Amino acid sequence: xxxxxxxxxxxxxxxxxxxxxxxxxxxxxxxxxxxxxxxxxxxxxxxxxxxxxxxxxxxxxxxxxxxxxxxxxxxxxxxxxxxxxxxxxxxxxxxxxxxxxxxxxxxxxxxx
Amino acid sequence: xxxxxxxxxxxxxxxxxxxxxxxxxxxxxxxxxxxxxxxxxxxxxxxxxxxxxxxxxxxxxxxxxxxxxxxxxxxxxxxxxxxxxxxxxxxxxxxxxxxxxxxxxxxxxxxxxxxxxxxxxxxxxxxxxxxxxxxxxxxxxxxxxxxxxxxxxxxxxxxxxxxxxxxxxxxx
Numbered sequence: 666x667x668x669x670x671x672x673x674x675x676x677x678x679x680x681x682x683x684x685x686x687x688x689x690x691x692x693x694x695x696x697x698x699x700x701x702x703x704x705x706x707x708x709x710x711x712x713x714x715x716x717x718x719x720x721x722x723x724x725x726x727x728x729x730x731x732x733x734x735x736x737x738x739x740x741x742x743x744x745x746x747x748x749x750x751x752x753x754x755x756x757x758x759x760x761x762x763x764x765x766x767x768x769x770x771x772x773x774x775x776x777x
Numbered sequence: 778x779x780x781x782x783x784x785x786x787x788x789x790x791x792x793x794x795x796x797x798x799x800x801x802x803x804x805x806x807x808x809x810x811x812x813x814x815x816x817x818x819x820x821x822x823x824x825x826x827x828x829x830x831x832x833x834x835x836x837x838x839x840x841x842x843x844x845x846x847x848x849x850x851x852x853x854x855x856x857x858x859x860x861x862x863x864x865x866x867x868x869x870x871x872x873x874x875x876x877x878x879x880x881x882x883x884x885x886x887x888x889x890x891x892x893x894x895x896x897x898x899x900x901x902x903x904x905x906x907x908x909x910x911x912x913x914x915x916x917x918x919x920x921x922x923x924x925x926x927x928x929x930x931x932x933x934x935x936x937x938x939x940x941x942x943x944x945x946x947x948x949x
Contacts, residue, residue: 688830692781695792695814695823698833702794707801709834711846715880734819736778758780765781765824 667777670728670740675721677761682718692765700770705747712746713769717753720744729777731756735765741777752777781824785815790823794833796840810836844892846880852896853878866905867891 681690701713728742739756754768791809798805812829838845853863864874876882894900
């Protein structure tokens, strides 16, 4: 079910993504990296982080909460890169300093 | 519950990295880059963090002949310039430059080339500043109205052209 992603979650995730030049708090699943580079061979990983940050900086972002085998809160949401609609699944650790990007690929289902 | 970092085993893994074709739409080659990764013992999934992500972007940038946003910023800071100053030297808008540092824009091929020359020390800030100055100071030139007085002006114009040619040849 799509819900408005809470501001506090978005803000914390953006704070971690903003460190994209050092990437201290970002963990990226290898499958997500491969999907990203297969989709956009010309793009860098930092562009994924910047795009996610820009998406979550919007005032109203809808997403779907996901249950993961990891402590923290995860949301799936859509974002756009080079005019392509993409799907992302991101988990924010309870400490608010680490995120895990599980997915960054083309939407494979009709709903989030 | 242990976090992913706590329960995972750190291991060296060779990651395939795609290098795009010149038009950016296809894959020119795939190179293998060894990085440290986290392997989740529960799911078997592999995760990359901090340094590994940086390493992969750097490897790609080197193959593509580009500088990363962090490197562009590092270059500016090492030159002791503000964003405004470097934008003026490169003859671009400050906003455009700030997009490069934030990763929201990339320099054109020619400007990327210029940044690389600065990066390698083959062009200095002084070179760029010198390039901004007028090639020839026309303020001292008077426009003659008759025959013989034309000669000094022609000589000066000729000199100016030679100076320009020399600089052009250097830049090329």
